[in-house]
Amino acid sequence: MKLSLQLKLGQQLTMTPQLQQAIKLLQLSTLDLRQEIHQAIESNPMLEFIEDSVEEDSSHEETEIAPLDQSDRNEGLGNSQENLPDIEDSTWQEKIPNDLEVDSHWDDIYQTTPTIKSPQETENIDFETKSTITDTLRDHLLWQLNLTPFSELDISIAYAIIDAIDANGALTSEIDTIHADLSTELDVELDEVIAVLHRIQQFDPVGVGYKDLSECLLIQLNQYQDIEQVAGVENAKRIVKEHMDLLASQDYAELMRKTKLKQQDIKEAETIIKSLDPRPGSNISPPSTAYVVPDVVVSKQTDTGNWKVELNPDTTPKIRINDGYASLVKRADSSEDNSYLRNNLQEARWFIKSLQSRNETLMKVASRIVDHQKDFLEHGEEAMKPLVLHNIAEAVSMHESTISRVTTQKYMHTPRGIFELKYFFSSHVSTQDGGEFSSTAIRAIIKRIVAEENIRKPLSDNKITQILEAKGINVARRTIAKYRESLSIPPSNERKRLN
Numbered sequence: 195m196k197l198s199l200q201l202k203l204g205q206q207l208t209m210t211p212q213l214q215q216a217i218k219l220l221q222l223s224t225l226d227l228r229q230e231i232h233q234a235i236e237s238n239p240m241l242e243f244i245e246d247s248v249e250e251d252s253s254h255e256e257t258e259i260a261p262l263d264q265s266d267r268n269e270g271l272g273n274s275q276e277n278l279p280d281i282e283d284s285t286w287q288e289k290i291p292n293d294l295e296v297d298s299h300w301d302d303i304y305q306t307t308p309t310i311k312s313p314q315e316t317e318n319i320d321f322e323t324k325s326t327i328t329d330t331l332r333d334h335l336l337w338q339l340n341l342t343p344f345s346e347l348d349i350s351i352a353y354a355i356i357d358a359i360d361a362n363g364a365l366t367s368e369i370d371t372i373h374a375d376l377s378t379e380l381d382v383e384l385d386e387v388i389a390v391l392h393r394i395q396q397f398d399p400v401g402v403g404y405k406d407l408s409e410c411l412l413i414q415l416n417q418y419q420d421i422e423q424v425a426g427v428e429n430a431k432r433i434v435k436e437h438m439d440l441l442a443s444q445d446y447a448e449l450m451r452k453t454k455l456k457q458q459d460i461k462e463a464e465t466i467i468k469s470l471d472p473r474p475g476s477n478i479s480p481p482s483t484a485y486v487v488p489d490v491v492v493s494k495q496t497d498t499g500n501w502k503v504e505l506n507p508d509t510t511p512k513i514r515i516n517d518g519y520a521s522l523v524k525r526a527d528s529s530e531d532n533s534y535l536r537n538n539l540q541e542a543r544w545f546i547k548s549l550q551s552r553n554e555t556l557m558k559v560a561s562r563i564v565d566h567q568k569d570f571l572e573h574g575e576e577a578m579k580p581l582v583l584h585n586i587a588e589a590v591s592m593h594e595s596t597i598s599r600v601t602t603q604k605y606m607h608t609p610r611g612i613f614e615l616k617y618f619f620s621s622h623v624s625t626q627d628g629g630e631f632s633s634t635a636i637r638a639i640i641k642r643i644v645a646e647e648n649i650r651k652p653l654s655d656n657k658i659t660q661i662l663e664a665k666g667i668n669v670a671r672r673t674i675a676k677y678r679e680s681l682s683i684p685p686s687n688e689r690k691r692l693n
Contacts, residue, residue: 215548219548221600223604224489224605228511231511235513238538239519239538240515240519240542241514241516243511330478330479331363331475331478332359334478338397339352339397342393344390347382348386348390350380351376351382354372355387355390355391355394360475362474362475363399363403363404363475365403365405369387372387396417399471399475399477400413400414401474410470412434415427426463429460429463432453436452436453437449440452441464446692464692487506487508487605488506488509489509490556490560490605490606491503491504491607492608493609494609503557506607510549513549515543515546519538519539523535555590556604559590566581566585566618570610575634575635578638580620580622580630580631580633583601601614601615602615602616617634620632620633620634623669626666633677636662637681639662639665640658640681640683644678644683649692650692652687653686655674655675
């Protein structure tokens with residue numbers, strides 16, 4: 195085997211650290227970007243926030259303060275002491291006692307005046323952003339348990355039952371299983387466990403500790419307080435006990451035949467049942483609200499009628515390079531400290547450049563989206579046009595992966611609401627005249643058709659397909675079913691209602 199040297203030419207794309215940083219910032223959401231900026235400022239002394247107070251202070255003239263010698267200091271100190279009110283030390287000695295009791299408090303010796311905030315300060319407090327601790331359903335039930343007169347044995351049983359209740363209020367274990375677990379340590383009968391369960395089911399919210407949906411609704415119906423609807427409540431109890439499946443399937447004809455009730459009585463009972471809560475425990479500790487900060491704001495200019503696209507200035511804090519630290523960098527110095535400052539200065543410049551590149555790219559993509567979806571902004575979802583990532587990528591001369599990063603977790607504020615940028619992208623369906631129709635627009639049309647249908651005779655998926663074909667839109671029945679399910683619209687047999 196002979197060894198030899200060969201020379202080859204080739205091209206290779208290398209991901210530099212600066213390019214990796216730009217791509218990373220490009221795909222971050224607003225909240226993640228804020229965190230990234232704060233981390234960069236904490237780690238890099240060359241970066242600093244731009245605050246309004248700093249800009250105001252910079253406008254004032256800087257005065258040089260000369261150091262004072264000892265005589266000047268004494269003279270200045272004497273002048274300052276002359277301006278102060280005369281306070282004798284003896285008066286303070288009389289107010290402060292020599293010895294304080296061990297169990298005494300500050301308020302017992304000195305009377306403090308509560309701080310009264312001005313109305314402007316009170317109005318500026320953002321109570322929604324204050325962190326509060328929300329009690330869980332278990333904490334809420336245990337609080338009521340401590341207020342209920344129970345024996346020690348019943349309290350032990352109640353603890354076991356409450357531990358078996360999930361966040362919606364349902365009993366996750368069979369009552370026999372709970373009794374078997376308690377029997378290993380306590381001498382308890384099954385009837386005692388059932389009796390304690392019935393007491394807990396009367397706690398707030400009424401209906402917790404239920405085994406199935408029928409029991410949950412019956413517990414709430416037993417506590418129904420409307421005296422004027424006594425007959426309707428009794429009919430509702432009967433339907434829940436015996437014919438819950440017929441009510442769920444909207445089979446009113448069979449329901450009237452088996453219950454011997456009139457249509458008006460069925461409708462009244464159904465209204466009462468719908469007013470009940472099938473998951474009573476879910477309202478005790480609701481999920482936390484997620485707030486969305488739009489990255490782009492779109493508004494219509496009244497004078498020209500054009501749509502204006504601009505970045506939200508409140509999304510990211512403004513940063514700059516600290517002039518004080520930057521002035522310490524010496525070009526000809528190769529010391530360790532100077533190298534450290536030079537490297538941080540270069541990183542700070544790249545970070546600011548990456549932020550500017552992110553904003554420019556976001557602005558380009560948002561402007562192209564608005565230009566393409568003007569009809570949506572003017573007329574609504576039914577006027578949405580089909581759009582894919584490739585269309586925007588060609589318009590801004592970028593790769594589709596870059597457009598995907600820009601549109602992920604980025605939001606646009608429009609007169610019709612706040613939407614994620616990916617919302618404006620949708621597949622298309624062919625029309626009879628050879629055109630294209632957006633799937634988002636088809637969903638909006640289906641939603642409108644279902645809202646306008648006769649509730650006694652709902653439209654089937656085949657009928658909706660025929661209506662769309664009459665409009666020139668070719669959509670298969672299974673596609674209609676898929677769009678209907680994505681809109682959380684039940685099938686026609688479950689949408690049937692009584693007048």
